[in-house]
Every structure is written in structure tokens, then in C-alpha cells.
Amino acid sequence: MTSNSGEDNSLAGGGPVRHIPVLLAEVLAALxxxxxxxILDGTFGAGGYTSAILDAGANVIALDRDPTAIxxxxxxxxxxxxxxxLIHTRFSRLDEYAPSGGLDGVVLDIGVSSMQIDEAERGFSFQKNGPLDMRMSADGVSAADVVNRAKVGDLIRIFGFLGEESQSGRIARAIEKRRAEEPFRTTRDLAGxxxxVTPRKAKDRIHPATRVFQALRIFxxxxLGELASALFAAERALKPGGRLVVVTFHSLEDRIVKKFFAARSGKASGSRHMPAAFAQPAYFDMLTRQVVTAGEAEAEENPRARSAKLRAALRTAEPAGKADHSIFDLPLLADIARLGG
Incomplete structure (x- = not known):
């Protein structure tokens, strides 16, 4: 996954990369x-984590929304x-596949896989010309639908929030002008x-289209909505003592995971200006007090690991609580259902 938040952006619209499980030793230590x-692997991908978990002797229920991965x-x-x-489904539904006694662990590796980037026909990469698609599950609204149909204001919000693109207004208005003459069909079409509109400067580390492509893929x-739902699903699916391990590659994703663990680990809300609220039930106890990142050797060997952040927690005996998505404060960027067809 890519962004302007210190991640390795070679994957954004990227060239081919060899699949290497990120933070594998740290994931196994936490699980x-x-x-x-x-153990449930909610993001099977190329099976890196699953293979290592099987080697450790555990049984695995693995999910992936991508039929190619299945x-x-x-x-x-x-x-x-x-x-x-191995089950073809979204990880937001992971609790539907947990055994009656609960899971001993859940691991989620959030982000686009190198395999998806490498397939030009999937439309994830602007360095490989292909249809402007970006759908992980190969159904629903495509990136071309969004670019060709969304209102300019919606595009500005999508590019600005999900891509952290400072030129979102200029880019959205240029898209509106161009699509009135001819719709966007390919990745190179949009990237060009x-x-x-925003030419690459000599000092820039990333391609000008990186943040827009990232935003479109996430949208x-x-x-972000899938991740939020998956965290609550894991809370419902884990048995007492079960472990939840999440690896993220983008600041927005890590913020969601951090907010979830803060809200579900029994910390009291409130501020110094208001009386402290009653402490919430503790559904998790933190295993990682500080975020875990890749060591120098792994970051050198695998550029994707440079942006990886791992957080992990232990499920308590407290019955699962209500899924309160308001803790994430996610904005409504556009009504995606209106963009299909």
C-alpha cells in the first residue's frame, strides 16, 4: 500500500515485486x-502467513475476497x-466462519498484494497499462465508474482524504473537463x-498519480470500512485468550486499528476539561504497548516492510460488545452505489 506518510511508494502503482510475508517473525511471536x-488468516493473499502457521502445527481458516488468490x-x-x-469471502465476515468454541487467533495483513499489482488486467498499477478497474473481488463499482461518474466534490474528498493529495481540487476539475469529451478507460489514461495537471518535480520521490490511485483503490x-468491520468481527470470533494481530501499511489504516484497541481495551474516555467518563469494559489487553515495525535488515531486503506497522492484543473473557463504528470517525465520501452501471 502506498501514501505520502513514509511508506515505500514503489508499490503504489508499482513495478513487479516478489511476494515476501512482512514482519513474519513478529507476527508469529504475537500469534x-x-x-x-x-487460527484465522483474514487476508490469505499468497499464503505466506498461513504457510508459517501451518508449519507451527496449528489449523488455519483462511479468507480472501480475491478469486485469483483462492x-x-x-x-x-x-x-x-x-x-x-480456504474460503472466498470478505474478512469483515470472518466471525461467520469461526468454530463454535471460538478462534485462538486472527491475523490481518491490510493492503493490496504484490500479485494484484503485477496483473495489468486488474488495473491497480499506472506503470502497467490496463483497464481502470482496481476491484479486489472483481465485482461491484470499478475505478472507472468512480472517475467517470462521481461529482467533482466527491472526487476532491476521495483524493484528499484517502490519498492525502494536496492537489485534489485541480485534479478533480481536470478529470471533469476531460471526461466530458471522452471517458477514462485505462490506467495510463488517468495517470497521463x-x-x-501536476507534473513531477525532480525532487519528488513518487509519481504524481500515486496518491490518486491509492485513494481510488481504497474507495x-x-x-477502511472493511477493516473497521473486521476488527469487531474478530472481537466476536476470538475465544478468551485469543490473539488479534494486525499489520497495516498506511497511516489511515493504522489509525483505525489504534483507535479500535484504545476504545476496546477499557480506557476511560473524557478530557481534562470534562469529568472523566466511566471506564469501558476491557474486551482486549494489549500485547504491543508500542507499535512494532520492521528491523533494518528486513526493510533493506523487502521495501514493502518499511511502512509496515504491527499491533496486537489478547481477547479478554468479557462478552463481545456492540460494534460502535463512530469511534473511527470515518467520513462519508460519496455514495458508491450511485456510481455503478
Whole structure:
């Protein structure tokens, strides 16, 4: 995943990268999988975490919304001796696939996979010309639908909030002018316009289209909403003592995870100007007091790891609480249902 927040932006619209599981040792240390455990990998991808968890002796329920990932994982399913279930679904529904006794662990690796970036026909990369698509699940509203149909104000909010693009207004108005003459169809089509509107300066580390492509991908796949729902689903699915481990690659995602753990670990709300509110029930106890990042050696070997942040917590015996999405303070950027067709 990419942004202007210190992440490695070679993946944004990126060239091909070899899939390497990020923070693998740290993820395994936080999950502590062992024989007899049932761990849910909510973001199967190329199966890096799942393979390591199986090697530790645990059983795995793995999910992925990308049908390509499901097809590619069948070899691992066959080799697992019945210890791996691979399911085509969104991770926001993970609690629907938990055993009746609950899960011993949940791991989520948030962001676009290198495999998706490498496939030009998926439309994630502006360095590979392909249809302007970006849908992880290959259904629903595409990036082309958004670019060609969304109101200018909606585009400005999408690019500004999800991409943290300072030139969102200029880019959105240029898109409106161009699409009146001819709709956008390909990744290079959109990237070329953005490069014309906001030319790349010599000192810039990233391509001018990086933030817009990031914003479109996050919006099309409702990545922030999915993450928020998945965190509450994990709370419902984990047994007491179960572990939730989340790896993020973008400041917006990490902020959601941080807010979730702060709200669900029993900390009292309020401020110095108002009386302290009653402490909320503790649904989790933190395993990571500080965010975990990649060491120098891993960051050098795998550029994707440079932006990775890991947070983990232990599920308490408190019954799961109400899913209160207001804690994330996510804005309504546009009505995506109106952009299809």
C-alpha cells in the first residue's frame, strides 16, 4: 500500500515485486500458534502467513475476497492434510466462519498484494497499462465508474482524504473537463492526465498519480470500512485468550486499528476539561504497548516492510460488545452505489 506518510511508494502503482510475508517473525511471536490451535488468516493473499502457521502445527481458516488468490491457494490446501480451509469471502465476515468454541487467533495483513499489482488486467498499477478497474473481488463499482461518474466534490474528498493529495481540487476539475469529451478507460489514461495537471518535480520521490490511485483503490474496495468491520468481527470470533494481530501499511489504516484497541481495551474516555467518563469494559489487553515495525535488515531486503506497522492484543473473557463504528470517525465520501452501471 502506498501514501505520502513514509511508506515505500514503489508499490503504489508499482513495478513487479516478489511476494515476501512482512514482519513474519513478529507476527508469529504475537500469534504464538501451536498444535491444536485454530487460527484465522483474514487476508490469505499468497499464503505466506498461513504457510508459517501451518508449519507451527496449528489449523488455519483462511479468507480472501480475491478469486485469483483462492484459486492459487488450492495447492496449499491439498498439501495441508485437511488442516487448511480456504474460503472466498470478505474478512469483515470472518466471525461467520469461526468454530463454535471460538478462534485462538486472527491475523490481518491490510493492503493490496504484490500479485494484484503485477496483473495489468486488474488495473491497480499506472506503470502497467490496463483497464481502470482496481476491484479486489472483481465485482461491484470499478475505478472507472468512480472517475467517470462521481461529482467533482466527491472526487476532491476521495483524493484528499484517502490519498492525502494536496492537489485534489485541480485534479478533480481536470478529470471533469476531460471526461466530458471522452471517458477514462485505462490506467495510463488517468495517470497521463494527472501527470499533465501536476507534473513531477525532480525532487519528488513518487509519481504524481500515486496518491490518486491509492485513494481510488481504497474507495472502490471500501478498505477502511472493511477493516473497521473486521476488527469487531474478530472481537466476536476470538475465544478468551485469543490473539488479534494486525499489520497495516498506511497511516489511515493504522489509525483505525489504534483507535479500535484504545476504545476496546477499557480506557476511560473524557478530557481534562470534562469529568472523566466511566471506564469501558476491557474486551482486549494489549500485547504491543508500542507499535512494532520492521528491523533494518528486513526493510533493506523487502521495501514493502518499511511502512509496515504491527499491533496486537489478547481477547479478554468479557462478552463481545456492540460494534460502535463512530469511534473511527470515518467520513462519508460519496455514495458508491450511485456510481455503478
Amino acid at each position: 504464538a500458534p501451536k498444535a491444536g490451535d485454530t 484459486a492459487g491457494g488450492q495447492v496449499l490446501v491439498e498439501a495441508s492434510g485437511g488442516r487448511l480451509q 492526465l494527472i501527470e499533465t 472502490v474496495n471500501d478498505e
